[in-house]
Amino acid sequence: MTLAIRIKDEQWEEQSEVRSLHRRRWVSVTADKNGWCVRLEGSRRVERFPTVTQAIHRGSRLARQHKPSGLHVQYVDGEEERFTYEVPEEP
Known part of the structure; x- marks a missing residue:
């Protein structure tokens, strides 16, 4: 493996780590028969x-x-709501 390929691989690994750290994960709240x-x-x-109400409280905490x-809350009548939670910025 050449030096250029090794550096490129290391940069790609660092970028993928950063992307995975900052990727937003969604919590879904949906109705079913139970x-x-x-x-x-x-x-x-x-x-x-x-x-x-209980499901939204648990979803928010999660x-x-x-x-x-x-x-992401999906109500029975088809309405949807989305809320986002961000990591606090460091000063």
Whole structure:
């Protein structure tokens, strides 16, 4: 492997690490026949709640734990809401 290829590979690895660190993960809140489901993007785990309020509270808490992230709520009537949670900027 030549030096130029090695440097290019190292730069690509650094850039992909930065992109993965700052990629927004979405938490979705949707209704199904058993209640309201909360799921973090990339996770297989689904939590179910009897009310939309409980699901939104859990989804919001989950999104705040995985900043930068977003909360996407899909209501039964077709309405949608999106909220974003950002990492605080360092001074």
